[in-house]
Amino acid sequence: MLAAAGWLARIAGGLAAFGTFCTLALIGAAVFARYVFGMPQPWMEKVGGWIVIVIACLSAAEVQRRGEHIGIDVFTERVRGGWKRASDAVGVLSVAAVAAMLVAAGWEAIEFSLLVGMMTEVAGIPTWWVQLALPVGAGLLVAVAVAQAAAVLRGRPHLPPRPRDH
Numbered sequence: 504m505l506a507a508a509g510w511l512a513r514i515a516g517g518l519a520a521f522g523t524f525c526t527l528a529l530i531g532a533a534v535f536a537r538y539v540f541g542m543p544q545p546w547m548e549k550v551g552g553w554i555v556i557v558i559a560c561l562s563a564a565e566v567q568r569r570g571e572h573i574g575i576d577v578f579t580e581r582v583r584g585g586w587k588r589a590s591d592a593v594g595v596l597s598v599a600a601v602a603a604m605l606v607a608a609g610w611e612a613i614e615f616s617l618l619v620g621m622m623t624e625v626a627g628i629p630t631w632w633v634q635l636a637l638p639v640g641a642g643l644l645v646a647v648a649v650a651q652a653a654a655v656l657r658g659r660p661h662l663p664p665r666p667r668d669h
Contacts, residue, residue: 505661508643508650509568515643516565523557526551546625553633560640563648567598570662591655599648602641609638 533547566572582590613631619629644657651661 505650505654505659507566508646509663512564512568512647515561515640516568519558519565519622520656521559522554522561526554526558529554538600539606549623549625556633557636557640560636561643563602563640564643567595567644567647567651567664572598588655588658592652595648595651595655595661599645599652602644602648607643609634609641612637 527605529547533544533551536547537543548664579590579594612634616629616631616634621628622628623633
């Protein structure tokens with residue numbers, strides 16, 4: 504289960520990395536159009552913002568898989584044994600719970616957008632297309648966190664091995 508969730512998280516992380524390059528190119532083109540040709544393209548900024556939302560949503564699962572979310576280092580670095588396992592379990596289950604709430608909130612936003620026929624300012628693109636990033640990204644985060652929780656509760660490692668410091 505952990506391997507499958509990790510595989511999905513890595514794919515999502517790769518898509519987010521690709522989105523970062525797309526955003527860089529798009530915003531670079533927008534700056535070039537505005538300041539070199541004097542022809543601002545507001546749609547480029549809007550689409551760049553949408554891609555940033557997708558990047559953030561898709562990246563969350565990969566960051567969780569790597570164990571790179573914010574932790575209270577003063578606490579997490581000092582806890583050992585059964586307390587460490589309990590601390591890890593509470594942490595990943597908390598992430599899963601919050602991510603599940605984000606899935607629900609994302610679907611609610613999509614349902615509302617569909618109900619009222621909400622469209623973006625750019626080419627009449629339906630708003631729910633952009634909003635879909637939240638429940639998809641949060642769903643991936645739930646999958647990773649639940650898989651990590653299962654590993655922790657079975658006494659198995661839930662994070663990938665870290666490279667050794669030299």
